[in-house]
Amino acid sequence: xxxxxxxxxxxxxxxxxxxxxxxxxxxxxxxxxxxxxxxxxxxxxxxxxxxxxxxxxxxxxxxxxxxxxxxxxxxxxxxxxxxxxxxxxxxxxxxxxxxxxxxxxxxxxxxxxxxxxxxxxxxxxxxx
Numbered sequence: 001x002x003x004x005x006x007x008x009x010x011x012x013x014x015x016x017x018x019x020x021x022x023x024x025x026x027x028x029x030x031x032x033x034x035x036x037x038x039x040x041x042x043x044x045x046x047x048x049x050x051x052x053x054x055x056x057x058x059x060x061x062x063x064x065x066x067x068x069x070x071x072x073x074x075x076x077x078x079x080x081x082x083x084x085x086x087x088x089x090x091x092x093x094x095x096x097x098x099x100x101x102x103x104x105x106x107x108x109x110x111x112x113x114x115x116x117x118x119x120x121x122x123x124x125x126x127x128x
Contacts (some may be wrong), residue, residue: 002107003079005053015049018056062093073098076078 007015022045027033042068058079062071075098078091089100100112117125 003054003058003076005050006057007050007053010053010054014053018049018052019045021098023044025052060091060098062096064093064097082111082113083116085112087115089114 010018025048026045053076058076059072059074061069062073064070073096076100078100081089081091081100088104088106088110089102091114092099092101100114102112103116107114
């Protein structure tokens with residue numbers, strides 16, 4: 001299973017942000033001082049930038065019982081659940097475990113869908 005990074009669809013400013021973070025990660029991992037002009041391998045920086053994009057595209061915001069964000073988690077199988085503007089399930093967390101709860105009756109074979117955005121936000125905000 002490979003989580004997608006959607007690199008080609010990202011706006012240039014988002015790509016630049018991931019590339020800057022990748023340079024910092026590369027410097028940290030190589031032991032270079034932050035801000036040093038030490039040569040960095042372009043291929044490695046690109047790989048790290050795409051890895052960061054994978055995390056950003058596939059993470060789940062972990063919320064407490066009152067829906068307050070308390071962290072971010074990577075759940076590879078859960079990342080395969082598709083988005084719908086009219087989802088039939090929602091995600092909840094029990095400690096570090098992610099669970100999906102149906103919000104309406106489902107028939108055998110129905111695809112489980114969730115909303116990737118907060119459905120309580122105004123329409124313009126959700127579309128953005």
